[in-house]
Amino acid sequence: MNILQTKGYDELSQKAAEFIISKVRQNPEIKLGLATGGTPQGLYDKLIHDHKQNFTSYQKVTTFNLDEYVGLEKDHPNSYHFFMKKTLFDHIDIEPSNTYIPNGEVEDLDAECLRYEKNIEELGGIDLQILGIGSNGHIGFNEPGTSFQSMTHIVELTQSTREANARFFNKPEDVPTQAITMGIKSIMNAKEIVLLVSGESKKEAIKQLLSEKVTEQFPASILNTHPNVTVIVDEEALPKLELNAEKGA
Numbered sequence: 349m350n351i352l353q354t355k356g357y358d359e360l361s362q363k364a365a366e367f368i369i370s371k372v373r374q375n376p377e378i379k380l381g382l383a384t385g386g387t388p389q390g391l392y393d394k395l396i397h398d399h400k401q402n403f404t405s406y407q408k409v410t411t412f413n414l415d416e417y418v419g420l421e422k423d424h425p426n427s428y429h430f431f432m433k434k435t436l437f438d439h440i441d442i443e444p445s446n447t448y449i450p451n452g453e454v455e456d457l458d459a460e461c462l463r464y465e466k467n468i469e470e471l472g473g474i475d476l477q478i479l480g481i482g483s484n485g486h487i488g489f490n491e492p493g494t495s496f497q498s499m500t501h502i503v504e505l506t507q508s509t510r511e512a513n514a515r516f517f518n519k520p521e522d523v524p525t526q527a528i529t530m531g532i533k534s535i536m537n538a539k540e541i542v543l544l545v546s547g548e549s550k551k552e553a554i555k556q557l558l559s560e561k562v563t564e565q566f567p568a569s570i571l572n573t574h575p576n577v578t579v580i581v582d583e584e585a586l587p588k589l590e591l592n593a594e595k596g597a
């Protein structure tokens with residue numbers, strides 16, 4: 349795992365944006381895996397800024413989002429469909445038909461999971477997956493205990509994840525109880541992964557990740573076994589001294 353440490357959130361977002369922009373410029377038909385949540389918002393702002401200033405084009409880019417709540421309509425302000433439109437897609441030149449997000453509104457959710465995996469496979473797989481991490485180590489909505497062999501599936505959200513995400517909803521009880529998420533294997537199938545880790549609330553999570561102990565009780569730990577992962581982490585999540593200690597410096 350390559351670790352890139354930044355001073356704060358703004359620098360983290362900038363570094364992540366530079367990384368992604370260079371990949372998009374190298375391969376204009378890149379398949380990007382996208383994440384939601386608070387962490388990538390700064391990155392998406394920087395991508396929009398760059399698109400307007402430097403005209404980086406997303407016309408041929410395809411995106412796959414990690415997850416979606418079950419039961420929220422696409423235009424519900426808390427759905428990840430809505431989040432992606434408002435936070436990124438509406439502000440760049442991407443073709444809406446090239447943006448894939450699991451559909452949490454369908455009746456047959458199992459069929460939707462299969463369909464989503466098939467879409468990814470038929471389009472040649474994900475080249476670069478952007479990830480955030482939950483404070484309990486979840487990636488996508490894969491909670492502790494999820495099989496490392498899992499593909500896209502339906503999950504019951506843990507109380508701690510519902511509480512962490514309650515800040516985006518009017519009332520804590522409005523947070524859905526289920527989500528549809530790419531599985532750990534679907535994430536690991538990406539050719540390259542960039543994990544963004546920001547803020548004090550992620551201190552324990554990054555520490556556990558860097559301990560290199562691989563266990564299904566801490567889903568992100570599997571990233572230690574992927575051949576091409578870059579972690580961009582700010583000093584609030586990982587103070588400089590601790591990084592040096594991890595490296596044995």
Ligand SMILES: O=P(O)(O)OC[C@H]1O[C@](O)(CO)[C@@H](O)[C@@H]1O
Pocket residue numbers: 383384385386387388414415479480481482483487488489509513
């Ligand atoms: O970036 P945040 O808001 O801390 O969320 C961390 C992770 O939790 C999720 O939002 C799911 O709860 C992921 O999509 C995200 O990567």
